[in-house]
Amino acid sequence: MVTYVFLVAAAMAIVFALVAIMHRSPVVNVLALIMVFLALAVIYAVLGMDFLAAIQIIVYSGAVLVLFLFVIMLLNIRKVERFGSGRPLQAFLGAAASIGVGMGVILAARQLAPSFGEVIEGAEKGTAIPLGKALLTTHLFAFELISVVLMASLIGAWVLARKEDS
Amino acid sequence: MWVDLIVTVIKVLVVSTVLLTGVPIMVWVERRGSAMIQDRLGPNRVGPMGLLQPVVDAVKLMTKEDLTPEGVTGTNRFLYLLAPAIALVVAVSTFIVVPFGYDPGLELFGHAIGGFVVAPDLDLGILYLFAVGSLGVYALVLAGWGSNNKYSLLGGIRASAQMISYELAMVISVVGVLMVTGSFSLDDVVLHQAGTWFGFIPKWNVIPQLIGAITFMVAVFAETNRLPFDMVEAEAELVVGYHTEYSSMRFASFFMAEYINMITASSLIVVLFFGGWTLPGIATPGGWLGALATIGIFAAKVAFFLWFFVWVRWTLPRFRFDQLMALGWKWMIPLAVLNFLWVGVAMALGYL
Structure with missing residues (x-):
């Protein structure tokens, strides 16, 4: 099922x-x-x-x-x-690069993650509680770092969109 | 298994019948209510007190010609036809997690009915409602895009901006309630509000979280596109916005979706902040009679907030669009965050 x-x-x-x-x-x-x-x-x-x-x-x-x-x-x-208009080299390089990145991600995922349907030992299923605990204990640093990245992108967008004051 | 299925089918039939019957009744209440507020008579010719007016309206809408505007072809035609379907599907399917009565372990055909809610085993509860409800904006946006009409397009653009702005305030104001309850299930939210403080003040969330209740109500008004936030339709500026080009039953789909959304929104206000089917004194009665009483209490509270929707619509003038955005981002979201901070502090100090 x-x-x-x-x-x-x-x-x-x-x-x-x-x-x-x-x-x-x-x-x-x-x-x-x-x-x-x-x-x-x-x-x-x-x-x-x-x-x-x-x-x-x-x-x-x-x-x-x-x-x-x-x-x-x-x-x-x-x-x-329509894409593919007149720039064959760039199109080829772009496709090659994305296939390479995709293969890399798949290989890395196969190394790191368990195969489908296999239950990770000790992992809790279900709602917000295990996820929240993991985010605020084990991965606290990464979690806070992401919020800094978001803040930086917000400020960047504001700088780009701001009208110059004369 | 089969009995489970039959019980669920009965619940689905009852709930959808009540929702769909609620629409014409609300249309009548809205028209008569607006007439009362504006010192007019309103529709009073068809049936006693004009009660059969919605029936006549429905017949009119069903027999009208279904027009597709010129230039709506190909992909746009697909989007044009898809939009009213999305509106109605989203409106009808959000109600299934709302508990509308207390179940003291009742049985039907010797089988537990599992609570007066269509989907009792959905732990996600309110998250499901927000997830499905957040897809409703696509109906307005796609209708605006597919109609090939500048007024419709403006309505669709406004819809997308407004819905996102107020969805933030709406979700943040619910966080306080969820923190106090410790569960996403709306049944738990209601049970948590049963009982009283000092013997006479009901334990409704509105009392400790008045700010959250106010921001939630304002956000819900904006999410259902009701005045004073009906920028999406804004008859005076945009004809009627996203559904300008729709006629016949496609128009009726949008119309019905709006009123069903109002019913769901009122139920949510009642469940989250006004104690659901509880009243001080009668929290968890037993037997079928008690269950019916709780359903009656719930219906009465929902009816009050439905009237509140009509009352506000015919009392307040429409906002300007920049005022709407300023209210959403500069007032509603900070106030909602304040409510959620207060709940956190109160919980940490042991008051809640």
Whole structure:
């Protein structure tokens, strides 16, 4: 059961990821990305992390992608140009680099993570409690560091968007 | 297994029937209520006190021609048709985690009914509601984009900005309640509010967390696009915003979704801050009669907040868009954070 749900969700994620980068209407791209995130949420839920699944939908599908749509609608972009126009070398290098990074991630994940369906010893399943404990004890430093990074990007965006005062 | 399924089907049928019947009743209340506030008569011709007016409206909407505006083709046509469906699906499916009565271990066909809530085993509770509810904004945004109309587009843009701004305030103001309860399940939230302080003050969350209750209510008004925050529709500026181009049942889908969202929002206010189905004195009665009494209490409280929605709509004028954003970011979010800090301090000192 778990395996079938996972396979369907994973297949959906891949198909919609392709739609997200290949369709020519930007709104459809964003919608496809929403479907990718919903499929990811299903995978989290199947793995027993329903809290993470809900947060995935609330944060990414419900907020981040709404901002994407907001920008697209504000600029009124009706169509994106077809890719692969006239720069074959760059296209080839880009594809090679992304395949390389993807392979690296897969290899690293195979080294670090347990195989699918295998239960990590001592890991608690379920809602927010184990996740919150892990974030505020074991990974406290990384957690706080990420908030500094977010603050830095916020300030950066503010500097970029600020109008020069004469 | 099968009995479980039948019990769930019965709950789904009852809840969806009540929600869908609630819509015409609310339309009637809104029209008569607005007439009362504005010193007019309102619809009073069809049926006693005009009560059958919504039926006539429904027949009218169903028999109207379903138009698609010129230039809405291809992908845009798909989005145009998808939007009302999203609105209605999201509106109907958010209610399943709201507990609407107390279950003292009742049985149906010799089988436990598992609480007066459609999905009792969903530990996520309020998180599920926020997750599904946050997808509702896509209905407005896609309708605005797909309609190929500048007023609709402006409505959609406003919807996306407004929903995100107020979603933050809404979620942060709920954090205090969840901290006190220690659970995401709305059933636990209500049970935590049963009982009294000093024998007569009900243990409702609104009393220690008045600021949180106020920010939550304001945010909910903005999330349901009701006046004074109906910038998305804003008849005076944008025709009616995102659903300008819709007619017939597609328009009715948006209309129904708005009223169902109002019912869900009122239920949430009641469950989170006003004690759900509890009253001081009658917290956990037994038997079917007691259960029905708790459902009645819950319905009465929800009805009050539904009337509150109508009352506010016809009392306050509409905000300007920059005022709306300033209120959301400069007042509601800091106030919600203040509430959540106060709850944290009070819990650490042992008061809550």
